[in-house]
Amino acid sequence: MTDIAAVLATSPVIDGHNDLPMALRARAGYRVEGLAADRREFHTDIARLRAGGVGGQFWSVYVPSDLPEAEAVVATMEQVDAVYRLVAAYPEDLAIAYTAADVTAANRDGKIASLIGIEGGHSLASSLGVLRAFARLGVRYVTLTHNHNTPWADSAADEASSGGLNDEGRAVVAEMQRIGVLVDLSHVATATMHAALDAATAPVIFSHSSARAVTGHRRNAPDDVLVRLRGNGGVCMVTFVPAFVSAEVAAWTEAAEQEWARLGLPEDADAWPRAPRPGEEIPARPVPEQGPGGDHPPAAFRPWLAAHPRPEATLGQVADHVDHVRETAGVDHVGLGGDYDGCDRLPAGLEDVSGYPRLLSELAERGWTRADLEKLTGRNVLRVLQAAEEHATEPLWPSTTLGRDRP
Known part of the structure; x- marks a missing residue:
């Protein structure tokens, strides 16, 4: 047996x-x-990252x-600031990484490398200048x-309007790859996946998507796209989201959302709570956001839950998805x-x-094999990062005392 x-x-x-x-904002x-250990309202703290072998x-x-x-x-700037503040608070455990x-x-220094990914092109406000500023x-x-x-790009969860990518979207992809920012195809429509791969001249990623052939969720990557990753050199990073990996959970989630809507139950008003104003400290909110899958359902929803227990x-x-x-x-x-x-x-x-380690x-x-698992855990994504760096003609990530010198 392989030594994990x-x-x-x-x-x-x-x-x-x-x-x-x-989650820190919400x-x-x-x-x-207080994130060193025992923060059970989150899935993440430093002790559990260490236990999970996360580097x-x-x-x-x-x-x-x-x-x-x-x-x-x-709001995205505030989120970036939160990452830097998180790393600064735990300098013995975390280190900002760009390459x-x-x-x-x-x-090598015994620290967990902290990188940043923006989840959604709306955060760029259709501006290449904003993209370049975030890259810096x-x-x-x-x-x-x-x-x-x-x-300029179609989402998997919206009605198509750009045919995958329009000319503006292809220009965004080209600029991302010119400055060394990885193109992430999680969340996008299948047509967008193919259009981005058509335009790409460097490897792309799926930062958190599973296999559509195993679970037919629109957020998963179909086989014809996965096959194209071979020629592109990219990587599909399999996610653990229950509705994406289990057809039973996906069906239950859809039915629960329909029942929630039928009952006229409100969406969680605090799903995106405001950030603190200058000089303000917002109280902790340890109870997770509520909705059809929440741990504290409203009384009107409980009879349906009793009749339809969540798988x-x-x-x-x-x-199965990784395989x-x-x-x-x-x-x-x-x-x-x-x-x-x-x-x-x-x-x-x-x-x-x-x-x-259990997975x-x-x-x-x-x-x-051990070599296979080492590719899965880190070697594949490191290769993609390095390929993006080598492809970039004007890399814009900050200089750092870590790693090699940059132009």
């Missing part, structure tokens, strides 16, 4: 997507103290895609859309993007960021 501890010592997990910055008023984390700087674009830029070499250097702050990927279209996704189902991406795209094109703190619960066995053990039992 040895895998993680040599190639720690570099996870593609964690929404802790959003539940802690952006306070970053690199792309922190998602997500803001809702229905915000006006100018407001989205401001593959930075990640390696942070791990260290943003290393931008998801082209979230759940609404941008003026649980499993670690084995996640492993399928490997079989379809190849072992050099698969990674992990858990989406911790971005959904209300995770599959059994993967409840928080300490669970990665690796399951894959080892299925015949994954």
